[in-house]
Amino acid sequence: MSKLSLIAALALGGLMACSTLVTAQDAPKDAKKGGKKGFTVEQQMERMTDQLTLTDEQKPKVKAVLEETSKKMQPIRADSSLDRDARMEKMKPIMEEQNKKMKEILTADQFTKYQEMQQRRGKKKKSE
Numbered sequence: 418m419s420k421l422s423l424i425a426a427l428a429l430g431g432l433m434a435c436s437t438l439v440t441a442q443d444a445p446k447d448a449k450k451g452g453k454k455g456f457t458v459e460q461q462m463e464r465m466t467d468q469l470t471l472t473d474e475q476k477p478k479v480k481a482v483l484e485e486t487s488k489k490m491q492p493i494r495a496d497s498s499l500d501r502d503a504r505m506e507k508m509k510p511i512m513e514e515q516n517k518k519m520k521e522i523l524t525a526d527q528f529t530k531y532q533e534m535q536q537r538r539g540k541k542k543k544s545e
Contacts, residue, residue, distance in 0.1 A: 455494075458480065458483045458484050458487055461483050462476070462479065462480055462483065464534075465479060465531070465534075468530060468534060469523065469527045469530055469531060469534075470527075471527075475522055475523065478522045479519070479522055479523075482515055482518045482519060482522070483515075485515075486511055486512070486514075486515045489511045490508055490511055493507045493508055493511075516532075516535075519531055
């Protein structure tokens with residue numbers, strides 16, 4: 418009788434563990450990221466380091482620019498009274514400032530690749 422109870426308990430435990438995994442995989446993308454859109458500074462740094470082959474000297478400078486941009490954009494993203502177009506209009510000068518600073522940090526080839534990355538990301542956002 419005790420073997421049967423042990424087998425039943427193991428089977429029940431296994432089912433509960435599997436159901437938790439299935440539920441976690443079904444969660445929508447926004448729920449996994451806390452509903453936040455866009456990339457974190459760390460994610461941007463990882464992507465840029467890989468795609469632009471940033472030097473050790475460039476990494477802290479680029480990270481500082483990304484953090485500054487993120488800090489400036491946070492209140493705009495949080496302002497629920499703004500529609501998408503108004504939000505984009507307010508973000509435009511911040512992004513232009515970021516691009517200007519990136520041009521000073523990156524080589525000409527890296528900056529060209531950076532601009533291409535920005536354009537691809539812009540196209541993805543428009544299609545969402």
